[in-house]
Every structure is written in C-alpha cells, then in structure tokens.
Amino acid sequence: MKLDVQELLAGHYNEPESYVVKRPHGRQDWLLMFTLDGKGYVNYNEEKRDCRTGDIVLLAPGAAHHYGTLKNHTWQFVWAHFPAFFSEINLLPQEEVVYLTIENESTRERIFQAFSRILADSRERGEYWFELCCGSLREILLIMAQKTKRNMDPRIEEVLRLLSQLMREPIRIEELAQTVGLSPSRLSHLFKESTGLSIIDTLNRMRIQQAVLMLEHTGRSASEVCYDVGFQNYNHFTNQFRKWHGMTPSTFIKNQR
Structure with a gap:
C-alpha cells in the first residue's frame, strides 16, 4: 500500500x-x-x-x-x-x-x-x-x-535512568535514595520488588552488557574495558562477567576470534 x-x-x-x-x-x-x-x-x-x-x-x-x-x-x-x-x-x-x-x-x-x-x-x-x-x-x-x-514506580524508573547514565562512576545507594526522596532501605526494597534484582546487581549487569558490546566491536582489551565500564578491580570484573555472561572475558575474546 x-x-x-x-x-x-x-x-x-x-x-x-x-x-x-x-x-x-x-x-x-x-x-x-x-x-x-x-x-x-x-x-x-x-x-x-x-x-x-x-x-x-x-x-x-x-x-x-x-x-x-x-x-x-x-x-x-x-x-x-x-x-x-x-x-x-x-x-x-x-x-x-x-x-x-x-x-x-x-x-x-x-x-x-x-x-x-x-x-x-x-x-x-x-x-x-x-x-x-x-x-x-x-x-x-x-x-x-x-x-x-x-507500570513501574516513577522513582524506580528514575533510578534505572541514573544507573545507566552514571554507570562508569562509583554509585552510592544513599545518594540515589536522596535523589528520589526515599530512605536507602525503602529504595532497596522497592527496587528489588519492582525489577527482581538489587540495585548493585542491576548496575553490574548493565556494566557487563556494555563490556560485551565493547569486546565485540572495539578491539579493546579486557583490562581496558574493565575500567571503561566502571569496574575498579579486574578480578571483580572477571567474576561479574562470568556471573552474567557464563564465561570469563578471556574465554569470550577467544570465542570471538
């Protein structure tokens, strides 16, 4: 038509x-x-x-x-x-x-x-x-x-937006809670109730998803990508990569090649 x-x-x-x-x-x-x-x-x-x-x-x-x-x-x-x-x-x-x-x-x-x-x-x-x-x-x-x-609580939507926007920076739950007008404990409870994950798990998953894209398309090393997406410790990055992607960054790179 x-x-x-x-x-x-x-x-x-x-x-x-x-x-x-x-x-x-x-x-x-x-x-x-x-x-x-x-x-x-x-x-x-x-x-x-x-x-x-x-x-x-x-x-x-x-x-x-x-x-x-x-x-x-x-x-x-x-x-x-x-x-x-x-x-x-x-x-x-x-x-x-x-x-x-x-x-x-x-x-x-x-x-x-x-x-x-x-x-x-x-x-x-x-x-x-x-x-x-x-x-x-x-x-x-x-x-x-x-x-x-x-149909998510707008305060949780705002926290998700902030996590994606500030993914490379250190995140403090107390500061997020103050931004959306909740106590840290109430925010943590409401966030997990709404998304099924804790705030820290959600942040780490975002970082790993971004790391996967960077390893696939930029040619940067795993150690470079680790810091690019906000992790301050390579061992922690490796553990989180395995948790969310089922393998270590080095194994992922070998499979890509």
Whole structure:
C-alpha cells in the first residue's frame, strides 16, 4: 500500500477555555496528544477524562470523541495525526483509546523532545522528513508500550535512568535514595520488588552488557574495558562477567576470534 505522507500532521497548541473539537465519527487516522501544561479533557464513549501535565492520550481511527480545554483553564499540548501503517510493528493497542500518565520527569522530557523533532521535521520537509517523523513516533509508542506493560514506580524508573547514565562512576545507594526522596532501605526494597534484582546487581549487569558490546566491536582489551565500564578491580570484573555472561572475558575474546 502506498503511503500518503500528507497524512502525518503535527502541532503545538496553547488553547483557551473556549477551545473544543468534536468528531462524532472520529477520523481515519490515529491521534496522539501529550499535555505539557494546563488542563484539558477528552470525552470518549460518554466518559470524560481530564488531561493534565504528563498525560498522553492515543485515539484509534473511527473512535468517536471530542476534546477541549477545561473551564477556567488554558491547555497546552502537542499532537500528531498519523496513518495506521504503524500497526505493522505491533505497537498500536487493540483498544480504541489509551490514557497514560507519565510521572517520570526524564520520560516526559524524552516524549517532548520526540514531539519536537516531529514538529521540526514535518515543517522543514527536508529529505527523509517523513521517515524521521516515523522514527520519533515509534519512540513515543515504544515508551507507551513499555509503560503499559511495566507500570513501574516513577522513582524506580528514575533510578534505572541514573544507573545507566552514571554507570562508569562509583554509585552510592544513599545518594540515589536522596535523589528520589526515599530512605536507602525503602529504595532497596522497592527496587528489588519492582525489577527482581538489587540495585548493585542491576548496575553490574548493565556494566557487563556494555563490556560485551565493547569486546565485540572495539578491539579493546579486557583490562581496558574493565575500567571503561566502571569496574575498579579486574578480578571483580572477571567474576561479574562470568556471573552474567557464563564465561570469563578471556574465554569470550577467544570465542570471538
């Protein structure tokens, strides 16, 4: 099926309380809306849901709906209409409408940056603009799918983000706990309950996963990679490599060669 690139539309609105859109028969495409500030609402199937900062709504083709700004408020949101070919990668839900609240600040920023790229690329219409917009949309839909399946406490999501970002640095659980507003013992308990692993095991697994990639693709020695990924002791690195990858770094390198 040939795709009409004109079907992909996007915008950034900041609307007064008089703003309302009514679509009794829906549209032929998907609609994705992400609230940045203020308050709006979406009414679907006689159910009215408020849209506040961090809320994201996905409406399927043909879903009758109307939406607008709540009384005595303004509503700032970004939106995108896109065709149903995204169903080819199984990221779109079976339901006609999906409401999600994104509580994690870094995830909100990531979604906003993806929307910003969609807006810029769709306006500039440079070479491959449509493919670039599709990539950004896929990123948002993947985040939504991950959120739907995992439904993780946003504080744990933030700790996972910090671990991946600060992987090469010494990590103190006390500092992580202070960052997300929990006691060290409560954070440790909640983290393992949510992920199935301790914070230290998760950090070491991240480091070993990165080490495997570096040994496969950079030609660096095991001792160099050990320090590159954040380990301060080569014996500890070797033990963790065996734990998470089933062999020592030297055996892994021999197998690669």
